[in-house]
Amino acid sequence: MPITTVTRVLPAALTALLAAGACSAPSGTVTGAIPHTVTGATPHTVAGTATTTAATTIAAATATAASPAPASSAAAPLSISDPWVKTARSGMSAAFATLVNTTGEAVTVVAASTPVSSSVELHEVVGDGGTTTMRRKQGGFVIPAGGRHVLQPGGDHIMLIGVRTAVEPGVEVPFTLTLKDGRTVSFIAVAKDFAGANESYASHE
Numbered sequence: 001m002p003i004t005t006v007t008r009v010l011p012a013a014l015t016a017l018l019a020a021g022a023c024s025a026p027s028g029t030v031t032g033a034i035p036h037t038v039t040g041a042t043p044h045t046v047a048g049t050a051t052t053t054a055a056t057t058i059a060a061a062t063a064t065a066a067s068p069a070p071a072s073s074a075a076a077p078l079s080i081s082d083p084w085v086k087t088a089r090s091g092m093s094a095a096f097a098t099l100v101n102t103t104g105e106a107v108t109v110v111a112a113s114t115p116v117s118s119s120v121e122l123h124e125v126v127g128d129g130g131t132t133t134m135r136r137k138q139g140g141f142v143i144p145a146g147g148r149h150v151l152q153p154g155g156d157h158i159m160l161i162g163v164r165t166a167v168e169p170g171v172e173v174p175f176t177l178t179l180k181d182g183r184t185v186s187f188i189a190v191a192k193d194f195a196g197a198n199e200s201y202a203s204h205e
């Protein structure tokens, strides 16, 4: 299956899209620029009523379509929507996104990595009442066939332990997810300030 080849194309496309989004909108709106379904929609219709923001998005989508991989979302096992990472100068941080399974079989994410952190783990948040704790997610993130798995503050997340390159607001941070079958999926997360998601870190013991 040619999936490995296609996933190599994804980062460039996402970089272009996120760059376009970052130029035209604050971080909160960047999420709207993530494109898979928008790309497939009828662009000429959108263009006719385009605002400045919409025009930028369409331009980015066109660039994606012109890239060497014609069947982007169909071939990648996961598409990554709304990726972002919490700003941090050092220590711990976390990345979030919606992982969309584009295949007919369950996909399991077993690891993640990013150059800005010496260690990265897949975490979940557990607890009740006022006390919540995060810990490693046993078995990784499982995305059901055709389904999605939301990574968000207070829930499952990609944990950065040992930030070694300051993650400033607006910076684009590359991530790579490793799947259970060894395939990888890369994406770019835009850094933004966020005051929450400060759950205490559970001991591994």
Ligand SMILES: [Cu+2]
Pocket (backbone or CB within 6 Å): 094, 123, 124, 134, 135, 157, 158, 159
């Ligand atoms: Cu965590």
